[in-house]
Amino acid sequence: MKSSFPPDPELLALNTVTVREKWTLRETIDGCARHRFRGISFSRDRLAEIGVKEAGKAARGSGLTVAGLWGAGRFPASDRRARQAAIDDTRRAVDEAATLEARFLAIVAGSLPGESKDLAGAREMVRDGIGEVLDHARAVGVPVAIEAQHPMHCASQSCVNSLAQALDLCDELDRGGAALGVAVDVYHVWWDPQLERQIERAGDKRLLAFQISDWLPSSKDMLADRGMMGDGVIELPLVRSWMEAVGYRGFHEVEILSAANWWRRDPDEVLATCRVRHQTAS
Amino acid sequence: MKSSFPPDPELLALNTVTVREKWTLRETIDGCARHRFRGISFSRDRLAEIGVKEAGKAARGSGLTVAGLWGAGRFPASDRRARQAAIDDTRRAVDEAATLEARFLAIVAGSLPGESKDLAGAREMVRDGIGEVLDHARAVGVPVAIEAQHPMHCASQSCVNSLAQALDLCDELDRGGAALGVAVDVYHVWWDPQLERQIERAGDKRLLAFQISDWLPSSKDMLADRGMMGDGVIELPLVRSWMEAVGYRGFHEVEILSAANWWRRDPDEVLATCRVRHQTAS
Numbered sequence: 293m294k295s296s297f298p299p300d301p302e303l304l305a306l307n308t309v310t311v312r313e314k315w316t317l318r319e320t321i322d323g324c325a326r327h328r329f330r331g332i333s334f335s336r337d338r339l340a341e342i343g344v345k346e347a348g349k350a351a352r353g354s355g356l357t358v359a360g361l362w363g364a365g366r367f368p369a370s371d372r373r374a375r376q377a378a379i380d381d382t383r384r385a386v387d388e389a390a391t392l393e394a395r396f397l398a399i400v401a402g403s404l405p406g407e408s409k410d411l412a413g414a415r416e417m418v419r420d421g422i423g424e425v426l427d428h429a430r431a432v433g434v435p436v437a438i439e440a441q442h443p444m445h446c447a448s449q450s451c452v453n454s455l456a457q458a459l460d461l462c463d464e465l466d467r468g469g470a471a472l473g474v475a476v477d478v479y480h481v482w483w484d485p486q487l488e489r490q491i492e493r494a495g496d497k498r499l500l501a502f503q504i505s506d507w508l509p510s511s512k513d514m515l516a517d518r519g520m521m522g523d524g525v526i527e528l529p530l531v532r533s534w535m536e537a538v539g540y541r542g543f544h545e546v547e548i549l550s551a552a553n554w555w556r557r558d559p560d561e562v563l564a565t566c567r568v569r570h571q572t573a574s
Numbered sequence: 575m576k577s578s579f580p581p582d583p584e585l586l587a588l589n590t591v592t593v594r595e596k597w598t599l600r601e602t603i604d605g606c607a608r609h610r611f612r613g614i615s616f617s618r619d620r621l622a623e624i625g626v627k628e629a630g631k632a633a634r635g636s637g638l639t640v641a642g643l644w645g646a647g648r649f650p651a652s653d654r655r656a657r658q659a660a661i662d663d664t665r666r667a668v669d670e671a672a673t674l675e676a677r678f679l680a681i682v683a684g685s686l687p688g689e690s691k692d693l694a695g696a697r698e699m700v701r702d703g704i705g706e707v708l709d710h711a712r713a714v715g716v717p718v719a720i721e722a723q724h725p726m727h728c729a730s731q732s733c734v735n736s737l738a739q740a741l742d743l744c745d746e747l748d749r750g751g752a753a754l755g756v757a758v759d760v761y762h763v764w765w766d767p768q769l770e771r772q773i774e775r776a777g778d779k780r781l782l783a784f785q786i787s788d789w790l791p792s793s794k795d796m797l798a799d800r801g802m803m804g805d806g807v808i809e810l811p812l813v814r815s816w817m818e819a820v821g822y823r824g825f826h827e828v829e830i831l832s833a834a835n836w837w838r839r840d841p842d843e844v845l846a847t848c849r850v851r852h853q854t855a856s
Binding site for chain 2: 404408409410411415442443444446447448454456457460482483484485507509511512513515524525526
């Protein structure tokens with residue numbers, strides 16, 4: 293199963309959220325280059341620091357490929373106007389991704405708006421919202437990646453909570469196409485008994501992103517207590533082998549939200565550790 | 575969908591864990607009777623207070639039906655001896671359930687033992703463990719309910735994390751039988767896009783327990799921050815309607831683990847609130 297261990301170091305990428313507490317965007321780009329990461333994924337909320345165009349230019353100038361752009365979606369809303377605003381915003385994010393020359397735009401679905409308990413309704417709004425941006429994404433040539441988020445985020449962050457559900461959306465909205473795919477974040481999906489089967493079902497065409505971190509079994513915090521690769525219980529090389537078995541050759545994007553630990557450390561130490569753990573534990 | 579609202583008050587039951595911080599077992603039994611609950615489910619760790627036989631006698635003497643017994647299972651272990659100990663313990667729990675005249679014994683699967691990351695291996699140990707106790711459960715006449723626990727508990731509490739997975743175990747170990755079933759706890763499964771379909775698949779025969787509480791969208795604590803029915807985002811009447819549509823007529827068992835709120839309150843207030851919310855929000 294662990295056919296290609298250690299992984300190709302050329303596939304190491306960083307999601308900027310991993311060092312967001314200590315570094316500016318420009319410092320992050322420089323740091324990635326210094327630590328010989330090959331890819332970088334941007335969080336939209338930080339792009340304003342230097343602007344979308346400049347961020348892409350700086351990344352490419354530092355020898356980095358822009359893996360993905362994160363921070364669009366969140367389609368469910370209480371009224372039509374707010375729903376349209378989310379669609380418009382996500383269309384703008386498609387354009388930003390194109391400007392960045394990013395390989396994909398990642399969608400976080402959003403969930404129950406306001407006081408709503410209508411989970412099925414929220415899921416319909418997600419389907420409709422993605423449907424509304426897909427033509428634009430096709431026209432611009434930026435594939436859209438739906439992130440399946442952990443079920444513990446179902447009420448607040450995302451009502452797309454399994455790879456099967458995300459792939460059902462792909463089949464419904466983009467049958468036979470390549471405009472829509474999935475982002476596989478091990479932290480969100482490692483527990484899923486169907487994980488291997490759904491990665492097979494996705495195939496290379498639908499597998500747009502692979503994010504790595506680890507699940508700390510002692511963790512009680514749902515929001516920002518992810519572990520460094522190797523410090524938790526996820527069989528990262530096994531999951532990677534499933535991705536590779538269907539042809540995935542994209543980046544291994546480190547994304548660690550860790551309020552009490554990694555966000556507090558010197559980002560140079562964080563990135564050096566990522567580099568080592570990518571080789572020894574991923 | 576909400577065909578039988580409000581629910582039959584005669585189906586209200588309490589899991590003793592809901593008031594475990596303030597009341598002894600005997601106080602809990604008396605309290606349930608006083609607040610006109612009809613069923614009670616016991617947590618095994620508290621039975622020692624008065625003994626299994628006496629607990630069953632006291633419950634029945636107070637007009638309560640013993641719904642279920644909780645606290646067995648946890649099959650994965652690092653060595654053969656510890657695995658056998660879990661099997662032996664669960665067999666004893668079957669006997670205890672019989673003594674209590676409980677309607678079912680509930681199994682919490684357990685998960686990764688020690689430093690293990692072998693999730694597939696843990697799941698095999700769970701399957702094998704249940705298989706080892708099933709003949710005894712058949713002989714004694716106590717059905718075993720597998721609880722599908724929330725994926726956020728996958729590393730530590732239970733590696734059975736969806737109703738589909740639990741029902742796959744039923745099909746594999748008890749095809750066509752009635753010795754094995756599932757416990758549906760809304761807190762653990764409310765997010766599942768397959769929930770309605772899997773309840774249908776289970777059918778009345780496999781639906782041994784229905785536990786209610788609520789998911790608080792503001793919750794950050796994975797372990798003991800469940801909400802009172804109506805205070806969160808779960809469409810309880812809708813889920814109940816799915817249970818009823820396939821013929822489920824068992825108890826609606828309140829189970830609220832709430833370290834910061836309900837566990838601190840006067841249990842008489844807690845039970846009175848449960849009774850109201852069962853009628854108004856479940």
